[in-house]
Amino acid sequence: MLSRLSRLKRLAFTSAMALAIFANAPNGAHSQETFDIGVSTILTPPGSVIQGIQVRQALELIADWQNEQGGVLGKKIKLVVADDQGTTEGGRTVAERLITRDKVSVITGQASSNVVLASLEVAKKYGVPVVNVNGWASGIRTAGVPQVFSPGPYTTRVITATVDTLIALGSKKVFGAFDNTDAGFSLEKEMSKQLKERAPQIQYKSVILDRAAKDYLPVVLQIQAEKPDVVVSELIAPAGYILMNQLYDQGVAPTKDTMFFEMGGMTDNPDFWKNIRGAGKGALAFGHYHPKFDLPAIGVEFRKRFVERYKVEPGRLSFQAADALFVILDAAKRANSTESAALTEALAKTDYLGTRGQITFDKTPGPTFNQWVEVPYAIFQFTAVDQKLDDTTLLKQSNGPLDLKGIVAP
């Protein structure tokens, strides 16, 4: 009798446990079936919304594309998108929320340096990897956080290419305009350093501008008085558009005496020509993608799918975001896991053919730590208003010589 009672108790206990497990099954099964990736990007001002949108478009395209093919490790890719507004506070809050509330195992999508910098400590605290899409500032790398990886642009690469161009142009006087962001300060510091070391013959002046300002005329008049050979601008949209237009309105640049060099990578924004008319003609530009790049097959396929889906040519930010997500998926496959620690370990050993080249992460402490050192870039010139990127004059690819013969005076 006793043993029968005991059996009944055991049966009741087991049934209750089974019921509890069964009742919880849908939630548990759901979390097992998706690979949750946090996307922190700019969807509303004050950050550059046009950048956030290009990043989001690319990430959503790739997630859908990979899900059509069965996802990763049998799990569907789920993007948990949050708006960091391109601000430091937004970056920190969003990273914390994505990790603690949404339980993502990796974060990507950040389109500005201050947001990546804000998420460094959060990534370190929780051991969650961050794959930085567009944080250029050196501080992101010099912090040496092992969970943070950068397959996108970085300060020393951008400035080295810019200074090479300024030297090749035979510039004697250069004026630099940077915005008051972490990337702006970092680029300005590196530019001063490299010009002093590599081209002391070039007279250099610079200014840090508020990215939220709507009128840069006092600075434009100052540049006019300085009469530089080249005006270099790192300002991103919309501030960069305003500066370019005001320089053009005042007849300062681009002119036959003063070249304009756009270093912030905004010339392939889809709204570039809607905001820049004559001011764009003759401008030199720096970018991390050009349609004349010799793309690997995955890059060609990405470009094709992007044009089909969004009816516009992808810009460099879309390629950067694509590479960020592809390296995450590659790491998950190699680690055979979507857990944060395993992903971090696998990301560090990345050797992946991305949309624009073979991606590996440098281990040298300093400004290239966990950075794709050979991230490609291009220098090109717009020779007409409304000119498509395909039709611009390509002056240099990262692995090729700088050919200034094609430059046309504005």
Next chain:
Amino acid sequence: MLSSMLVSGLITGTFYALMALGLTMIFGVLRIVNFAHGEFYMIGGFAYVLLYHSLGVPIVAALPAAVVAGAALGWVVERLLIRPVYAEMGARQQGRDEYAIIVTFALSILLIAAMTKIVGPWSLQGPRLIDGPPLLIAGIRVSPHQLAALGIALFFLLGTLYLLNYSLWGRQIRAVAQNRSAAAVMGVDVGKVSTIVFATAGGLAALAGALLSNMISPSPDVGAFPAIKSYVIIVLGGLGSPLGALIGGLLLGVIENLGAIYISFSYRDTYGLVLLVVILLVRPNGLFGEMRREV
């Protein structure tokens, strides 16, 4: 460069004054601060840009249409949201200021959100009034568009000041501004005057937005900065003083430009605030403000 800076400061100041004039008129007549004033500027900019780019409306029609859009919005806002301040809050008008602050602030957020929904968060450059290379006038370089925009802004600015001082319409506005109840007793339709003032303010702000749309590329949040500057100007010039708005605007434009060059561009927006503090220490009611006493 000094002369260029002064001229460019005066040009910028003229647009500031155009914005501030409407704001000070609203304060003078209705005794409220319109926190959605910057959004009238944004609406004007977008109306001009979208009419031209999306519907192919020529500039000569798009510009007045933008002004009408701002004025119409002002008219609707006054009738629907501001009128209850006076009509339904009783003779003592308790809670009037709180209501006005909340309702105009909420309107500002609503208009930004609505415009973001309609056009997206993009910025769009407006067309030039006149295209062409910059002109060199007395050693100062000015673009033809800037010159044309300045001319139109000055015409509306001085025209509004003239009408305020010398027309029946202006006398009615000034009467309501001085004493709302007495004006009503003397037969002035204070409700109608309030509507006209709000519509005029909306139209002037929209005009500023349209004229500057080529230089500043409107985006849904573009109104915040000019609105803040307008608040500084109307306190600087004296609350409710149209002449104060004009002088205050020009002064702010020049001080900001000189400070940006001779001190630092980084603190450009603070020079106006420093000027404001200095002026208020010397003249607590602003440059042209008057002491008021209510009995």
